[in-house]
Amino acid sequence: MKFSRYMAPTLKEVPSDAVVTSHRLMIRAGLIRKESAGMYCYLPLGFRVLRKIMDIVREEMDRAGALEFLMPEMTSADLWKESGRWDTMGPEMFRIKDRNGMEYALAPTHEEAMTNVVRQIISSYRDLPVTVYQMNTKFRDEIRPRFGVIRSKEFIMKDAYSFDLDDKGLEASYQAMRQAYRKIFERCGLETIPVEADTGSMGGSNSEEFMVASEVGEEYLLLCSCGYRANQEKAEYRRPEAGPSAKPEELRRVDTPDVRTIDELAAFFNCSGDRFLKSIIYLADGKPVMAVVPGDREINELKLKRALKASELELAPDFVVEEVTRAPVGFAGPVSDISVPIIYDISVKNIANGITGANEQDVHYAGVNPGRDFAINREDDITSAREGDLCPHCGAPMSVKKGIEVGHIFKLGYKYTKSMNVTVLDEKGKSITPIMGCYGIGVNRTMAAIVEQHYDERGIMWPRSVAPFDVHLVGLGKSEEEYAKVEEIYILLREQGIDVLYDDRQASPGFKFADADLIGIPVRVTAGKTYFSEGDIEIKLRSGKEIIKIKKDSLAMTIKDLMAQAEAKK
RNA sequence: CGGGAUGUAGCGCAGUCCGGUUAGCGCGCUGCGUUCGGGACGCAGAAGUCGGGAGUUCGAAUCUCCCCAUCCCGACCA
Numbered sequence: 244m245k246f247s248r249y250m251a252p253t254l255k256e257v258p259s260d261a262v263v264t265s266h267r268l269m270i271r272a273g274l275i276r277k278e279s280a281g282m283y284c285y286l287p288l289g290f291r292v293l294r295k296i297m298d299i300v301r302e303e304m305d306r307a308g309a310l311e312f313l314m315p316e317m318t319s320a321d322l323w324k325e326s327g328r329w330d331t332m333g334p335e336m337f338r339i340k341d342r343n344g345m346e347y348a349l350a351p352t353h354e355e356a357m358t359n360v361v362r363q364i365i366s367s368y369r370d371l372p373v374t375v376y377q378m379n380t381k382f383r384d385e386i387r388p389r390f391g392v393i394r395s396k397e398f399i400m401k402d403a404y405s406f407d408l409d410d411k412g413l414e415a416s417y418q419a420m421r422q423a424y425r426k427i428f429e430r431c432g433l434e435t436i437p438v439e440a441d442t443g444s445m446g447g448s449n450s451e452e453f454m455v456a457s458e459v460g461e462e463y464l465l466l467c468s469c470g471y472r473a474n475q476e477k478a479e480y481r482r483p484e485a486g487p488s489a490k491p492e493e494l495r496r497v498d499t500p501d502v503r504t505i506d507e508l509a510a511f512f513n514c515s516g517d518r519f520l521k522s523i524i525y526l527a528d529g530k531p532v533m534a535v536v537p538g539d540r541e542i543n544e545l546k547l548k549r550a551l552k553a554s555e556l557e558l559a560p561d562f563v564v565e566e567v568t569r570a571p572v573g574f575a576g577p578v579s580d581i582s583v584p585i586i587y588d589i590s591v592k593n594i595a596n597g598i599t600g601a602n603e604q605d606v607h608y609a610g611v612n613p614g615r616d617f618a619i620n621r622e623d624d625i626t627s628a629r630e631g632d633l634c635p636h637c638g639a640p641m642s643v644k645k646g647i648e649v650g651h652i653f654k655l656g657y658k659y660t661k662s663m664n665v666t667v668l669d670e671k672g673k674s675i676t677p678i679m680g681c682y683g684i685g686v687n688r689t690m691a692a693i694v695e696q697h698y699d700e701r702g703i704m705w706p707r708s709v710a711p712f713d714v715h716l717v718g719l720g721k722s723e724e725e726y727a728k729v730e731e732i733y734i735l736l737r738e739q740g741i742d743v744l745y746d747d748r749q750a751s752p753g754f755k756f757a758d759a760d761l762i763g764i765p766v767r768v769t770a771g772k773t774y775f776s777e778g779d780i781e782i783k784l785r786s787g788k789e790i791i792k793i794k795k796d797s798l799a800m801t802i803k804d805l806m807a808q809a810e811a812k813k
Numbered sequence: 814c815g816g817g818a819u820g821u822a823g824c825g826c827a828g829u830c831c832g833g834u835u836a837g838c839g840c841g842c843u844g845c846g847u848u849c850g851g852g853a854c855g856c857a858g859a860a861g862u863c864g865g866g867a868g869u870u871c872g873a874a875u876c877u878c879c880c881c882a883u884c885c886c887g888a889c890c891a
Contacts (some may be wrong), residue, residue, distance in 0.1 A: 252823090254823095254824065254825095254841090255824085255825085255838090255840060255852070256824055256825045256826095256839095256840070256841095257824085257825085258824065258825085259819080259824090259825075259883095259884080260819090260827090260883060260884050260885095261884090262884075262885075277883095279882085279883085279886085280882080280883065333889090335889065335890085351890095352891090381891075383889085383890070383891090385889070385890080386814080386888070386889055386890095387885095387886095387887090387888090387889085389884090389885090394889095394890080394891090398891070400891055401891090402891085452891095461890085462890095544888095553886085568873095647891095648890075648891060649891070650891070651890085651891060683891050684891070685890090685891030686891085687891090688891060689891090717850095719849080719850065721848095723862065750849090750852090751848085751849055751850090751851085751853055751886095752849065752850040752851065752852095753849090753850075753851035753853080754851085754852045754853085755850095755851090755852090755853050756850080756851050756852080757851065757852045758849090758852080769850080771849095771850060772850070773850095773851095781850095808882075
């Protein structure tokens with residue numbers, strides 16, 4: 244491809260709305276342009292990269308035996324009603340009507356649609372196991388699209404769904420996908436951290452996310468040297484063996500006029516947040532519950548929901564709090580009698596001489612000791628693990644990293660096959676319900692994540708596997724004759740099956756080098772004055788410094804060797 | 814949805830507080846010339862509903878009100 248005929252609008256300056264590195268570089272290198280919030284156009288260079296990623300995904304999915312489909316983007320409301328998600332998906336799902344008033348969803352995911360086709364086709368245990376997949380656009384009315392292509396309203400997802408006869412089969416399908424995912428991300432040049440995850444609104448049990456460590460990640464990961472790794476929303480932690488060995492103080496009432504929040508309390512009592520028993524009233528399936536956690540810990544609502552076995556959980560409105568505690572919001576606590584069930588976080592037990600609300604306006608208790616001043620009848624892990632917490636497996640302190648989720652695999656169970664009534668006959672002619680797994684990769688997000696992991700101050704440094712071109716040929720000719728000589732190289736490389744972007748523009752050398760570095764094609768070939776005088780062509784890797792000089796007849800071979808080496812390193 | 818910020822040429826910005834003739838600057842773009850190995854230079858140009866609407870005023874990018882859009886921080890997720 245000749246640069247002069249291409250559309251790769253590189254920029255020196257970044258549009259002011261791009262903040263994170265990958266987003267800035269993708270715009271600067273001319274890969275994408277914003278259409279509007281959360282919607283992006285892929286320009287030719289960007290689309291090439293996207294396609295390379297999709298090719299890798301496709302190869303590995305096919306290798307794992309998955310079957311590729313192409314599903315409609317518009318899915319009828321009936322399907323969603325059948326699974327029950329028409330009501331539960333909420334405003335995140337785009338809904339549209341046709342001229343007859345028929346309702347559809349712009350698919351945010353395809354469990355229903357895939358389950359629906361598959362159930363029409365399978366009828367016997369002989370048809371299973373089967374894993375189907377597609378790469379297609381998903382639509383989500385995100386609360387806040389962000390970070391360019393990392394969180395957008397419209398994105399390409401590879402979504403796969405497995406159908407098995409039993410748990411054992413599901414485990415095998417799940418593991419096959421797990422392996423495929425590892426391979427895919429590895430081939431894309433991405434270092435991923437698989438972590439235990441929550442299953443979210445999709446429903447199901449076992450689940451793992453593939454995370455790319457990054458400052459712009461939206462997830463917090465807890466990592467332990469023993470190999471335990473989990474998403475913060477799921478991560479467990481172990482309570483330290485012995486609590487602080489302070490001498491128990493007398494329980495006493497303290498007047499605390501207008502002191503409510505943990506920050507205000509910490510200032511008032513002049514002590515750190517971990518001394519407080521934060522008591523929050525929730526409505527679990529409509530019924531009030533008090534959750535008590537140390538003041539410096541965050542309640543993890545997912546954990547709490549699970550601990551309470553509730554399907555709906557929300558913070559109680561003020562009037563409920565007032566009713567339950569007989570005091571304004573800010574003075575709740577477990578010491579004085581209270582009529583609602585109380586659940587304690589596991590770390591509450593270790594608090595000595597704590598401080599908590601007295602269920603009375605402007606009064607707190609100090610010198611509060613669990614066991615003596617209140618009984619812990621029900622405790623569970625209901626706060627988020629954090630840096631330094633002890634690993635649930637080995638007890639060592641864990642560390643925290645931010646990550647971008649690029650893939651997610653989970654065992655769905657029977658949620659869709661049951662609600663949508665999918666059955667096959669077993670050997671004995673008896674109807675059985677298959678069990679499902681589901682596996683997603685955010686393709687655009689993967690592209691952004693690759694940039695996040697491969698750049699320097701000059702621009703992107705694409706891994707060869709996903710680079711838009713193999714070679715960036717910089718021509719530095721001045722006369723028509725010199726241009727013709729460079730063009731010979733271009734033709735020669737193309738004839739050798741090498742994908743080359745040839746910078747044939749009339750511009751200064753520095754300008755062309757800067758663009759080459761920005762775009763980040765792994766191999767740069769320069770034909771300039773040493774070529775015109777002595778026939779020396781220069782090869783430089785984007786990731787390296789040294790320049791190899793070479794004659795024209797061995798150029799193609801050398802480049803192929805370089806490419807093969809890069810491949811072998813992986 | 815709550816909190817914060819921004820909106821002036823394709824991009825980056827100044828001007829707005831304190832209203833006043835043809836709205837500036839840099840990059841990019843067009844033409845000519847000189848350059849040519851790390852974002853060259855000179856000269857000449859093209860390009861603007863000042864986010865939109867209403868209002869105040871002799872006069873509005875600038876003041877007032879309403880609306881819209883975008884970005885950042887929180888709850889959703891690939």
